Amino acid sequence: MVAFGKKLKDRQIEEWQGYYINYKIMKKKVKQYACQIETGGYERRYVLKDFSRMLDNQIEKIVLFLLEQQGILSSRIAKLAFQQEMLQTEFDLPRIASLQAAYRDIGRDLLKLLFFVEINAIGLRKILKKFDKRLGYRFTDYYVKTRANHPYSQLQQVFKHVGLGAVVGAISRNLAELDDFQGSYLSIYDQPARPLQDPVVDAIRAAVDRLSHSTNFLTYLGQHALIIHEELPTPNDENVDDQRYHFMTLLLNLVNTFLYMVNTYIIVPTADDYSMSLGAAPTVCGIVIGAMAVAQIFSSVYFSAWSNKSYFKPLVFSSIVLFMGNVMYALAYDFDSLTVLLLGRVFCGLGSARAVNRRYISDCVPLKIRMQASAGFVSASALGMACGPAIAGLLQVRFKIYMITINQNTIPGWVMAVAWVFYLIWLSISFKEPGHLAKPDHVPENNTSLAESDTLENGATQPLLSSQAHQDDADEDQECDMSEERSENSHAPINSIGAAYKLLTPSVKVQLLIYFMLKYATETLLAESSVITSYYFNWTTSKVSIFLVCLGLTVLPVNVIVGSNISNMFEDRQILLASEIMVCLGIIASFHIIIPYTVTQYVVSGLVMFVSAEVLEGVNLSLLSRVMSSRLSRGTFNGGLLSTEAGTIARVIADATITLGGYVGERRLLNVTLLPSLLICILAIIATCLTYNSQY
Template identity: 75%
Template structure:
């Protein structure tokens, strides 16, 4: 894999090469600054001023060329508009196809221009991150704040393609009009209006979405999966994907995701009753529910590593372990053993193959349908989350067969054991192992030197010290400049080889976003896991009522994402939605506390709904930002960005479930406030951290 600079050069339009951001020059300038600072020949203010001036010049060059090209496109559209008007006055059906092709030609040139802007936007983000990492300055924070919010911002022209929207609209409208009138050019009412079907316009809209971070429901939902991708994929990537893609195998991966989420939440409404039936306290349900998450901390790593070599064998192993775990969970009742119950749940966690499910979509699904597959992954998770409690509410019966008890406590285990047995047989028959011949191989050796990261990046402009030596930083940059080439160093091509090395690749803004992910998963786990205990204590709810409440919460996931994906995310920046969602989560937590007035059903339901919905919105936006600012080295290998986010969320669930059990020793009357207080503290901390890194989330 080549370095970003070389990729950028390869993807440039030849006749426009002089107008692209000079990434190589600025990278060398950063290296020169490093050398001068070590010698003490320049100070911090000179570096910031000089580099800001250079960036301003580069952006101005891009923007002026962009405006020139917009003018040429607008001139061509005006001439086509005159032709279009003439055809309306004197219809000539033979010229419709010719006019349409002329509009499509303008569309293709517009697409080239959008890709030009996209390449430059990526280059700007890269060089800003490189500068921050090299010197420990919060330069991106300063530069974006001073430039992006200025009324004459040229930076906004690059990141928001100001003015191009009118060109996109003109092409789309005229092509739509020509499509509607192709049967008869006399009236627009001759046939019903059809959706615009044109690959050029579809490509333009996709390019616009990438530039503005605007989105739609499918794209927004797909971002929840945090399936990391290269910013500049190679031209052969699609061909490799097509050779490895198998629809039934993808369907089996999604089915695994769905069943696992059902397995996770099917016990939530009855875990407290099951614990008490085995002689434990009701709040031990926290350990019962959390045992699965504890085991998942380890299974995520070995399944992610296993998926480097195979997808079929991990899925088969997962099914067998889950079959055994659920059987043990169900048998614990007749064995009268809380330990068998807990070991059964640990086995269920050891069978978590979500890392394999995510990795399969990333590696084996073609780019043309990867967004849909990612959205399917998230939808399967959401549907499983809703179906689990709903299924538990249905399993309200009590009978015995051959001294084996089947009741509301044991049936979730038996039902899931049967489901995993069916899945095991289905996978054995239908799953096709994709070829691993074309996969990237990684050296088993660690780099000789890892870049040393300290906390100067978080201290901002106060300490103008280099993070490490020039040699180490060159290894970190992964680009050798001695020979003038842009070839990447061996270290930069290698994926992270451990959790520690992956952690060292995280910038402060990424760490804050992982903290936000931890916070929302913690708050949601507290809400869901203690729901049965809380509602039984305060409202005397039955298992069926709890199941209905939890299922209704789960069913809000897709409608909320439709609204946010189609409307909210197109009206506001992701970072604005991020901060607003955190504040609403905080409000939901505050409303949940039981203080002074008697606790009521409306208060509990309303606060729970506010907390859950805002956390769902927050998750999508947070993972969307995370995928853009995370290092490209975390897009591949065992210790990838998806694994890091999974581990952060799983640790949050483990701690939340442990908190519920520990708080149970204070008594059920204090359980609610005792578990909400940590959620509130973590939420406020994440809001403060977001404010400090707000301008780097760009």
């Protein structure tokens, strides 16, 4: 077991060790503050001032070294540029090759410098979290507000790699020019979309993006899956065991995700009609839709636990249960039983294997393609959400086969039952169970990397240092780290709600509240759409389906725009707050107050609310993955499960609200269901403002 401080030191570049953040000294200082405060020796103001000064000195040391190295690299590039100018008059292939090699050497040195910056940025975040947890102060909020937002901020030099972009650009441009030296007059600026041909430049761009949290479409989309990666980078991140990965198995997991989302939303346009055909009120559609989500609250837990031992068996079980649930849903019409209808939807929820799908990507997909797989997971969900209502809109039929009625209400069940049978056959033929599945209740002694990964967040729940005095520095540091781990059993996976709850800092709780809010708002909009539009506008099932399909089809374009542009122009926390405000405005605009309710008001307000919630979900989960303990990346109660549970509970409550709202009549249903969304949204905005500077 290796604690964070030891791990941080081990990953430092040896010749630069004197210029890194001195994590060990600051950790001891925090312990000293804690002891003195307990005895009344220090005042809060003194502690804040003293630790701020210490951090300022550490950051200045890092920044000055960074500027010095940047100047050295710039000087080397300038000398090479002079030699490159000489090639304009004479073509010399060996000299071109020599210059390319020299630029690549500079590129590799730049990679070392970026790695240096990244290690320090992580160390700074860790010590800020440690200080807040140990002393109970909101120091991060104070320090970020006073330092990061200052026009001469040295903190931004570390977190935003200010100035290194020019070095990256110079290396990229000159290497591209040497590659195209023969007869080409175009530069990288003329062809910004051309694929980079030099692996050194690719590696530099990836390091810069990781350091600054810059995103592209796939990265931003993949963040929706909340698959937490190891916090500390290593130069050998590409050396991942690929033997557990099987492309067809990954594809089967993505298809499972797609079919489940189709199964969820295929009934939305017709749920109110189906309820009325069985003698219930149209607002009972809330219970019909929500029954699946209720069961998913429980299925997510046991599927997550099951995936510690197997991926194949849970998916087989899921397919069988979903087949049975859809058959029951379809037969409820001929049985004239609302109970059978609800049981069918409960069975469908019990077959939710999204936890398994997510865990396979997290545990078995190689790091180099994990983000693409995560994006595929989110895309499959979005596509299923759009296809479900579309299929329902197309299935406008009515006939009988023997005693079985096939109509627009029952055919979604039959279609999905057949789909799950075909999926089960494909699963049985093509699925490959990954080897080396980790046991959930212990960590193998020889699995060093796994044990290391678990100690990343020790400071979030443990004392900073043990009282090992009068030893040499190395022994003391190691002994303290080991003491921390033993005291909290930090190497164990998170397999209980209590252990997971201890890792939920205020920042994490706020992000989970935001996720709850956005899922509550969108579920209310989608689930009651058929009832609201039927009452106000007399829309048919086809029109409701078209509206829902249009909403679902906005998911990918919105993520393209935000992931490729907006997220690189603004900080995540800025986009987060702006998106919450837009969701709030969309909710307010949806209320029916005095003036006649129009299609334009409903569609525009619904679109604003839904699109803003989609933007919010991406940045919300991006921030959540950064502020959440990386210990929550494994075990039954992992970060993905917690976010899924928060979203599922929100859907359940929203669906229940729709049904309860039916008791006040359809005329008041819209306002009654929107009011809780508005209140929760306002609460989320207030909570975001209170923790704004800790979301960093």
